[in-house]
Amino acid sequence: xxxxxxxxxxxxxxxxxxxxxxxxxxxxxxxxxxxxxxxxxxxxxxxxxxxxxxxxxxxxxxxxxxxxxxxxxxxxxxxxxxxxxxxxxxxxxxxxxxxxxxxxxxxxxxxxxxxxxxxxxxxxxxxxxxxxxxxxxxxxxxxxxxxxxxxxxxxxxxxxxxxxxxxxxxxxxxxxxxxxxxxxxxxxxxxxxxxxxxxxxxxxxxxxxxxxxxxxxxxxx
Amino acid sequence: xxxxxxxxxxxxxxxxxxxxxxxxxxxxxxxxxxxxxxxxxxxxxxxxxxxxxxxxxxxxxxxxxxxxxxxxxxxxxxxxxxxxxxxxxxxxxxxxxxxxxxxxxxxxxxxxxxxxxxxxxxxxxxxxxxxxxxxxxxxxxxxxxxxxxxxxxxxxxxxxxxxxxxxxxxxxxxxxxxxxxxxxxxxxxxxxxxxxxxxxxxxxxxxxxxxxxxxxxxxxxxxxxxxxxxxxxxxxxxxxxxxxxxxxxxxxxxxxxxxxxxxxxxxxxxxxxxxxxxxxxxxxxxxxxxxxxxxxxxxxxxxxxxxxxxxxxxxxxxxxxxxxxxxxxxxxxxxxxxxxxxxxxxxxxxxxxxxxxxxxxxxxxxxxxxxxxxxxxxxxxxxxxxxxxxxxxxxxxxxxxxxxxxxx
Numbered sequence: 001x002x003x004x005x006x007x008x009x010x011x012x013x014x015x016x017x018x019x020x021x022x023x024x025x026x027x028x029x030x031x032x033x034x035x036x037x038x039x040x041x042x043x044x045x046x047x048x049x050x051x052x053x054x055x056x057x058x059x060x061x062x063x064x065x066x067x068x069x070x071x072x073x074x075x076x077x078x079x080x081x082x083x084x085x086x087x088x089x090x091x092x093x094x095x096x097x098x099x100x101x102x103x104x105x106x107x108x109x110x111x112x113x114x115x116x117x118x119x120x121x122x123x124x125x126x127x128x129x130x131x132x133x134x135x136x137x138x139x140x141x142x143x144x145x146x147x148x149x150x151x152x153x154x155x156x157x158x159x160x161x162x163x164x165x166x167x168x169x170x171x172x173x174x175x176x177x178x179x180x181x182x183x184x185x186x187x188x189x190x191x192x193x194x195x196x197x198x199x200x201x202x203x204x205x206x207x208x209x210x211x212x213x214x215x216x217x218x219x220x221x
Numbered sequence: 222x223x224x225x226x227x228x229x230x231x232x233x234x235x236x237x238x239x240x241x242x243x244x245x246x247x248x249x250x251x252x253x254x255x256x257x258x259x260x261x262x263x264x265x266x267x268x269x270x271x272x273x274x275x276x277x278x279x280x281x282x283x284x285x286x287x288x289x290x291x292x293x294x295x296x297x298x299x300x301x302x303x304x305x306x307x308x309x310x311x312x313x314x315x316x317x318x319x320x321x322x323x324x325x326x327x328x329x330x331x332x333x334x335x336x337x338x339x340x341x342x343x344x345x346x347x348x349x350x351x352x353x354x355x356x357x358x359x360x361x362x363x364x365x366x367x368x369x370x371x372x373x374x375x376x377x378x379x380x381x382x383x384x385x386x387x388x389x390x391x392x393x394x395x396x397x398x399x400x401x402x403x404x405x406x407x408x409x410x411x412x413x414x415x416x417x418x419x420x421x422x423x424x425x426x427x428x429x430x431x432x433x434x435x436x437x438x439x440x441x442x443x444x445x446x447x448x449x450x451x452x453x454x455x456x457x458x459x460x461x462x463x464x465x466x467x468x469x470x471x472x473x474x475x476x477x478x479x480x481x482x483x484x485x486x487x488x489x490x491x492x493x494x495x496x497x498x499x500x501x502x503x504x505x506x507x508x509x510x511x512x513x514x515x516x517x518x519x520x521x522x523x524x525x526x527x528x529x530x531x532x533x534x535x536x537x538x539x540x541x542x543x544x545x546x547x548x549x550x551x552x553x554x555x556x557x558x559x560x561x562x563x564x565x566x567x568x569x570x571x572x573x574x575x576x577x578x579x580x581x582x583x584x585x586x587x588x589x590x591x592x593x594x595x596x597x598x599x600x601x602x603x604x605x606x607x608x609x610x611x612x613x614x615x616x617x618x619x620x621x622x623x624x625x626x627x628x629x
Contacts, residue, residue: 015236015240015243017240017244017610017614018614019404019406019611019614019615019618020404020405020406021402021403021404021405022390022393022396022403022404022405023396024396024397024398024399024403041625042625043625122368122394124394126393126394126396128393128405129625130625131614131618131624131625131626131627132625132626132627133244133614133617133627133629134626134627134628134629135240135243135244135247135628135629136243137236137239137240137243138239138243153234153235153236154236155234155236155237155239155240156236157236157240158236169626170626
């Protein structure tokens with residue numbers, strides 16, 4: 001069994017709870033989608049690239065972003081839908097970069113496209129944004145065992161905050177779990193393992209399971 | 222029996238309940254009054270019955286008041302409801318007068334000296350005119366489909382709605398062009414209520430026997446108020462057409478809410494259309510018949526919700542929670558609950574509904590998979606705990622949240 005190292009600074013589990021706001025903006029076709037995408041707040045881009053991860057867990061590994069879903073299933077632009085779905089969100093450190101990539105992909109498609117389809121009434125793309133409330137859950141961990149135990153109990157919102165929001169929305173460049181495990185516990189190898197899990201291809205419950213399994217393996221060494 | 226928050230832990234996990242308590246601490250002692258227009262019948266009353274005690278347990282000083290109205294007022298608001306759903310109705314000065322009078326009368330007796338007034342649907346929307354005399358924040362909760370209102374209908378309520386701090390809709394396509402924040406909050410079902418809790422097979426069978434239903438044939442069910450927008454006659458025709466190929470019995474179970482004067486007429490029409498067919502069970506149930514609804518849904522092979530217009534269609538979530546394959550109209554909030562051919566079936570016509578009734582009765586394995594996927598989707602999105610959380614966030618939002626990221 002490995003020797004447990006106590007961290008000087010405990011890991012504090014936060015949670016992020018989203019309220020969805022309707023912007024009143026809608027797009028009927030790709031040109032309107034593009035036009036709005038250039039001007040909407042970053043919280044809109046965040047919402048539509050992360051919402052399905054939370055709300056449609058059972059669909060995984062279906063395309064996790066609304067733009068891809070709308071292009072494929074409503075506009076029947078399957079080529080574009082596939083391109084949008086396969087954007088690797090882990091490549092981007094900020095919402096701004098992600099937005100630029102979405103715009104680039106749609107623009108390229110529009111330049112090639114011979115005609116532009118419109119969505120049927122009621123099936124337009126409705127732009128929404130997330131207002132995120134961040135709060136301490138009261139759960140904390142000072143060593144790897146406590147961390148693994150807490151991870152079993154926190155809500156999925158807490159996991160998605162530390163994995164998605166911390167990295168992309170708060171622009172910390174890494175997920176919070178890996179950063180603490182590396183810096184506070186000196187467990188670089190385990191940190192790298194958690195970092196290498198692509199959170200966008202797991203359901204959050206699946207991600208929780210994969211992380212707990214990696215931690216348990218390390219604890220058992 | 223009052224249900225406490227801890228009882229939800231086995232269903233949703235302790236992390237979710239813990240978050241509700243943390244949010245509750247931020248809002249402890251806040252005085253919140255909910256106002257709607259009926260104590261019983263319909264989804265709104267049902268949600269408030271469960272929601273208000275939980276808000277109180279979380280430390281909020283939450284109340285629920287029901288506005289009183291005259292017969293003329295409820296005829297007008299039913300017309301308004303239908304018109305917001307797109308049926309042409311014109312409104313004149315007399316209607317505005319009736320509406321104003323009832324609001325004035327209610328303002329005399331309602332205690333609106335609160336931190337937050339949470340007003341449900343168009344009937345009490347006009348109470349907002351008193352906002353200048355109180356310091357409360359105001360939220361208007363719209364439970365109905367306002368995506369394509371008849372001319373004049375939205376204009377009737379818009380001047381009132383625009384005075385609120387936040388409006389809340391159940392589906393993205395209901396959003397209006399308004400100079401105010403609009404939130405998307407889906408309603409929910411309570412997994413511990415009599416309508417949704419687990420029931421044993423013996424209990425189900427004894428309830429069915431009491432209702433005069435034998436389970437010798439597969440059961441196709443629609444649970445809904447007898448309301449034209451729920452198209453009970455269309456369901457009957459679809460089932461009659463399906464039965465020519467696959468034998469089954471049909472249950473149309475519902476009642477009428479006290480704020481809906483049209484219900485009795487629709488019920489009469491359905492009875493006439495059904496004639497003396499012994500395989501059709503038309504059950505006019507009281508609003509308290511929750512166990513009966515639960516048993517009927519659980520005993521069904523296929524559940525239908527053939528709405529023509531729908532606010533959200535909570536009966537869909539109820540049936541999905543019970544792992545039933547659901548065939549439902551692709552309107553209002555129903556597409557949020559059903560992904561076609563994955564977690565249910567979306568239809569647009571009577572013929573389409575008939576086709577899918579036959580199909581699902583004949584392919585039980587496929588039907589079972591639809592039900593299981595639907596159950597998972599409801600688990601993740603449409604349980605009461607998620608709904609309480611969204612309301613708490615909405616309260617925090619109107620209190621002081623104007624940024625995209627709020628640290629509590």
